[in-house]
Amino acid sequence: MLQIDDLRNKSVLVLVGLAVLLCLPAGAATRIDLDRDWQFRADAAAAGEALRWYETVPADTESVNLPHTWNIGALHDYLGVAWYFHRFERPPLAPGAHLELHFGATFYSARVWLNGRELGRHEGGFSAYSFDITPRLQGMNVLVVRIDNRPGIATIPGYAERGSPRARYDWWTYGGIVRDVWLTATGSAWVQRQQIRTASVADAALVSDHIYLGSALAQRRAITLRLTAFAPDGREAAHETRRITLGPGATDIVVPMNLADPKRWSIDQPQLYRLAAQLTDAHGVRLDETSDSFGVRTVEIRDRHLLINGERVRLTGMTRHEDSPWEGLAETEGTVRHDYDDMKALHTTLTRPVHYPQNPLVLDYADRHGILLIPEIPVWQFSEAQLADPAVLALAQREMREMIVEAGNHPSIFAWSVANESAMGTPAGIHYFHAMRAMIRALDPDRFVSFADDNLPKLDRAESSAANDADFLMMNEYFGSWHGPAAALDPALDRIDALFPGKMVIISEMGFAGIFAKDPASADLARVNILQEQMPLLAARDWIGGTILWCYQDYKSPRNLWPGGTEGYVEHGLVDEARQRKPSYYTWQQLTSTASIAVQWVNSGSQAPAAFNIRVTANSERNLPFYSLRGYRLLWTLAGETGKPLRRGERALTELSEPVSVDETLTAEGAHALRLSVMLLAPNGLAAADATLAWP
Numbered sequence: 001m002l003q004i005d006d007l008r009n010k011s012v013l014v015l016v017g018l019a020v021l022l023c024l025p026a027g028a029a030t031r032i033d034l035d036r037d038w039q040f041r042a043d044a045a046a047a048g049e050a051l052r053w054y055e056t057v058p059a060d061t062e063s064v065n066l067p068h069t070w071n072i073g074a075l076h077d078y079l080g081v082a083w084y085f086h087r088f089e090r091p092p093l094a095p096g097a098h099l100e101l102h103f104g105a106t107f108y109s110a111r112v113w114l115n116g117r118e119l120g121r122h123e124g125g126f127s128a129y130s131f132d133i134t135p136r137l138q139g140m141n142v143l144v145v146r147i148d149n150r151p152g153i154a155t156i157p158g159y160a161e162r163g164s165p166r167a168r169y170d171w172w173t174y175g176g177i178v179r180d181v182w183l184t185a186t187g188s189a190w191v192q193r194q195q196i197r198t199a200s201v202a203d204a205a206l207v208s209d210h211i212y213l214g215s216a217l218a219q220r221r222a223i224t225l226r227l228t229a230f231a232p233d234g235r236e237a238a239h240e241t242r243r244i245t246l247g248p249g250a251t252d253i254v255v256p257m258n259l260a261d262p263k264r265w266s267i268d269q270p271q272l273y274r275l276a277a278q279l280t281d282a283h284g285v286r287l288d289e290t291s292d293s294f295g296v297r298t299v300e301i302r303d304r305h306l307l308i309n310g311e312r313v314r315l316t317g318m319t320r321h322e323d324s325p326w327e328g329l330a331e332t333e334g335t336v337r338h339d340y341d342d343m344k345a346l347h348t349t350l351t352r353p354v355h356y357p358q359n360p361l362v363l364d365y366a367d368r369h370g371i372l373l374i375p376e377i378p379v380w381q382f383s384e385a386q387l388a389d390p391a392v393l394a395l396a397q398r399e400m401r402e403m404i405v406e407a408g409n410h411p412s413i414f415a416w417s418v419a420n421e422s423a424m425g426t427p428a429g430i431h432y433f434h435a436m437r438a439m440i441r442a443l444d445p446d447r448f449v450s451f452a453d454d455n456l457p458k459l460d461r462a463e464s465s466a467a468n469d470a471d472f473l474m475m476n477e478y479f480g481s482w483h484g485p486a487a488a489l490d491p492a493l494d495r496i497d498a499l500f501p502g503k504m505v506i507i508s509e510m511g512f513a514g515i516f517a518k519d520p521a522s523a524d525l526a527r528v529n530i531l532q533e534q535m536p537l538l539a540a541r542d543w544i545g546g547t548i549l550w551c552y553q554d555y556k557s558p559r560n561l562w563p564g565g566t567e568g569y570v571e572h573g574l575v576d577e578a579r580q581r582k583p584s585y586y587t588w589q590q591l592t593s594t595a596s597i598a599v600q601w602v603n604s605g606s607q608a609p610a611a612f613n614i615r616v617t618a619n620s621e622r623n624l625p626f627y628s629l630r631g632y633r634l635l636w637t638l639a640g641e642t643g644k645p646l647r648r649g650e651r652a653l654t655e656l657s658e659p660v661s662v663d664e665t666l667t668a669e670g671a672h673a674l675r676l677s678v679m680l681l682a683p684n685g686l687a688a689a690d691a692t693l694a695w696p
Contacts, residue, residue, distance in 0.1 A: 032091060032183040034143075035066040039085040042070060043146075046081045054113035054144045057085050067330035069107070069176035077567060084145040084177055090137045096188035098216050099137060102130040104179025104360070106147055107329060108155065113144040123395065124156065125149075125178070126357040126378070127402035133183075134216070149175025154391050156399055157355070157378035160559075169380050170570065171321050171355070172556040174329035179359060187287030189215045189223055189246050191277050196294040196409045197446060198259075205262040205296045207238070209275060212252045220247040222282050227255055230274040232263050237273065264309050265295030265411045267349050267627050268683050270370040272411070293367060295411025301448065301472055304504045306545035308372075313627040314545055315350035315372060316592040318343060318574070319509070320552040322359060325577050328556070336361040338579070343552055344369055345686055346574070346585070347592040349625060350546045352452065352474065352508050355380050355420050357403040366412035369684065372546075373410070374474070374506075375403060376417035376452070387419075388428035396432075397439050404443050415448035416440055417508075421476060425455055425465040433466035450474050452508040454483070457492035462499045472545070473500060474508035480530050481516045489534060493541055504543055509550040510534065514571025515560055523571055527584040535591050539624040547624050549588060553577060594619050594629060595656065597678050597691035602663075608671070609695055612638075614662040614678055616653075616689075629656040631683040636662070640671035 039061035041048075048058070070082050093099065103110070107125030111118065115138055119131040151158050151173060161167040184190075195210040209227055223246045231237040238257045263271035276291040300307040307313065320339055322329050336359060340348075352374040353362060366373050377399045379387075386392050400418065407413060418436040423429045437449045448471035455465070456475050462468040475496065480486035496505065512530045514523035531549075538544050553573040561568045569577045574585040595618045601609035616634060619626045631654070638647040653660060676693040 030185050032185065034086060034088060034181040034183060037086065038064050038066060038068070038177075040064045040068065040070065041083050041085075042075060042078060043081040043083055044078075048081065048083050048146065053083055054118070054146070055116040057142070057144075058083075061085065066181055067104075067176075067178050067327075067332065069174040069178055069328040069330040071172065071174045071176070072326070072328050072330075078175065079150045079173060080175075081146060081148045082175060084147070086143045086181075088141055088143065088183075090139050090141065091183070091185055093185060094187070096216065097134070098132070098186045098188060098190055098214070099134045100130045100184045101133045101143070102128065102180075102182050102184065103145075103177065104128050104181070105177075106145065107175055107178050108149045108151070108173075109147070111146045115141055124399045124402065127399060128179075128406050129402070145177060147175055147177070149173050153386065154389055154395070156392070156395050157380050158382070158386065158392075160381040168558045169355075169378070170557045170559040172323065172328065172558070174323075176330060178328075178330040187279070187281070187285070188217050189213060189279050189281075190288040191279065191290045192250070193405065194275065194277060194290070194292050194409065196275055196292060198294065198296045200296070200298055203261055205259040207257045207259055207275070207294070207296075208254060209257070209277070210252060210254045211277060212250065213246065213279075214250050215246045215248055217246055217248055220245050223287070224280045224282075225253070225255070226278045226280070227257065228276045228278075229257060229259060230276065232271040232273065237262075259296065262296040265297040265367075265370075266308055267313065267315075267370040267372075268630060270368060270411075271295065272367055292409045293364075294409050295367065297411055299372070299414040299448075301504050301545075304502065304543040304545075306504060308627070311628055312621060313349075314539075314621065314624050315627070316547050316549075316625040317348035317351040317371065318346065318549040318552045318588075319351055319354050321354050321555040322356075323553070323555040323577075324579075325556075331359060331361075333361055336365065339552060340365045340369070342575070342579070344371070344684075346589050347594060347625065347688070349627070350374075350506075350548060352376055352417060352506075352548055354551075357399070357407070360406075363407055363410045363412065367410050371412055373413045374415045374417050374450070374508075375407060375413060376420060377403060379419040379422055382419065382422040384423040384426040384428045387423055387426070387432040393432060393435055396436065400436060400440060401443065404440065408444055413447065415450055415471070416444070417451050417474065418449065419451040421452060421454045424451060424453060424467065425459060430466045430469070433469060437469070448472060452476050454478075454509075456499070457495045459499055467500070467503075470503075472504040472506060474506050476509035476550075477507055478510065478513075479534070480526070481512055486530065486533060489537060493537070497541070497543065504545045505541070506545055507538060507547040509548060510538075511550045511572060513560055515562060520571050524582045524584050527582075528587045531584065531587050531591060535624060539622065542621075544624070549574070553579060592625055593689040594625055594627070594682075595680055595689045597680060597689050599676055599678055599691050599693040601693065601695055608674070609666060611663060611665045612676055612693070614664075614691075615659055616656065616662075616680060617659040618656045629682075629688070630654065632656055632688065633681045634660070634662065634678070635681060636664075636676060636678045638666075639675045639677070641673035643675075646671065646674075 041061045109123045122129045157169045160169040192212040197208045199206045225242045227240045229238040240257045272293045278289040279287040350372045356378040450470040452474040454476040479489035512527040517523035554569040554577045557570045560570045598615045602611035634651045636649045674695040678691045680689045682688045
């Protein structure tokens with residue numbers, strides 16, 4: 001065993017963030033990264049607390065960096081307790097400074113000590129939380145975190161299959177400090193958070209910034225709050241200044257501002273503003289500064305249709321687990337960016353990302369790339385008894401509140417989901433939904449509330465389910481596998497239409513699990529057939545506003561595996577766990593194109609063609625997906641038999657509302673073979689559709 005003093009002297013600590021801090025004026029806010037140089041040890045006997053590891057660090061620890069999960073490698077299936085230890089020097093703070101310790105997420109339940117004294121506890125594996133550590137700082141500090149990743153009947157996520165004893169949920173139980181850890185240093189007053197909401201007024205936008213402030217001031221003092229909104233091009237768009245008097249403790253203030261002629265956030269033009277908040281004292285010294293991005297947009301449900309900025313849309317996308325063989329749940333930016341770039345190449349504009357609150361990297365990506373989100377808390381396959389448990393409801397409300405507080409400024413989020421495949425067609429389920437909806441509307445009244453349901457076609461009447469009170473329906477449909485024969489989809493959709501004639505529907509899951517086929521190759525062929533058969537059926541229903549495929553990649557699980565398997569990867573994705581593409585990847589890409597391209601040679605035969613014709617047709621409201629296409633470009637390349645380009649062309653398409661035809665006359669190109677490649681590029685530079693034509 002090592003005493004804490006021994007750990008302090010064990011190695012030399014390097015904190016790059018401290019060097020940055022030293023360059024900043026006294027009192028200015030900064031962030032100090034704590035991701036590097038941690039020590040880790042599993043505690044299978046759960047004896048660490050009795051042995052006072054929060055005071056006496058054990059021997060035989062392993063050096064790790066964050067984010068980290070212990071379920072990669074030798075401890076891949078470990079359920080239990082583990083400990084993390086880290087030391088850091090006290091930053092050079094000005095008198096009256098305030099320091100907070102932040103955790104991006106720790107799975108699942110955590111207890112945190114600093115210098116042998118407990119800071120607090122947190123339950124829930126996907127949300128951020130923090131502690132004020134100002135009064136407990138020493139010259140050298142030792143931070144200790146105890147984590148337990150075991151599920152239970154009242155944990156969220158917890159036992160699955162609607163409460164079946166000890167049934168695991170179907171994604172892997174990754175334990176650890178799975179997102180970043182950092183310090184924030186401010187002056188004696190600081191911005192805890194901003195809640196930014198927008199409303200459209202004629203050709204302007206009203207921005208309401210609800211600012212929550214903290215203060216360690218010993219007595220009331222005058223403080224200046226300056227808000228500055230920056231346009232997508234970085235120029236100042238508006239500003240407001242307030243002089244307020246702060247005393248010790250927390251307070252809040254709502255500051256409105258007007259944006260003239262705002263740039264709208266939309267699918268193809270996801271314009272982002274930034275709102276900076278700065279606190280200064282009476283002498284002009286900065287106490288804190290922070291900023292959050294936001295977007296100006298409206299999302300409505302009208303006549304069973306989804307509208308963005310007053311225009312109807314029908315969207316498609318897919319879910320994705322935060323999971324990979326190399327990082328598990330402890331994802332880095334590179335993995336997130338790779339996967340979402342690939343999903344965006346698959347025309348993703350809508351997703352209920354997965355069953356739990358998302359890494360901020362995902363939310364930022366969706367903001368910047370025009371993807372609508374329906375985040376969810378992991379109330380997954382809960383029974384009526386679980387939903388009736390007051391402890392479960394209290395925990396669900398806390399997890400939902402933490403998600404909304406952390407993610408609520410993101411314009412990509414248009415709705416919240418409170419459960420998946422749970423007993424919502426019971427009195428307890430209805431009560432649970434009502435309680436969750438009331439809490440959400442008090443926090444975030446402008447967004448919709450729903451849940452994912454796999455039981456809608458089986459209902460006798462709408463009033464027997466909480467779905468009747470949801471703002472729109474989310475339907476998980478697996479006809480052709482779990483939910484019965486593929487032919488049952490049509491009557492099931494008719495049944496839902498009759499039960500809920502006023503509700504818009506989003507297909508929140510569809511696809512095909514490999515366990516229903518004899519091998520992965522057969523499974524993907526079945527998946528291709530399911531997609532090709534079902535997408536036209538869904539598109540034909542005017543009231544289906546979007547379709548979400550389950551899922552992007554195969555993911556690690558203790559369930560839904562090939563016969564005899566107890567752990568492995570669920571064969572459900574368009575790519576496998578290593579991100580290798582399956583044939584279904586290209587099928588989905590083609591089915592979800594927003595336009596079609598037809599190309600043909602003119603006067604061709606045994607002789608070289610005299611011309612070619614390109615005809616581009618945007619999807620209509622009868623298609624999934626559909627939305628207005630503006631600012632697109634049509635590019636074509638004519639190549640000879642060697643592949644060398646003979647001619648190139650381009651046409652800007654300001655608005656692709658009617659079919660566009662391009663005719664090009666060919667001169668003697670001097671080639672015995674020709675290949676025409678055509679691509680429709682979206683404003684983000686990705687291909688919305690493509691086509692090729694060869695001669696002879």
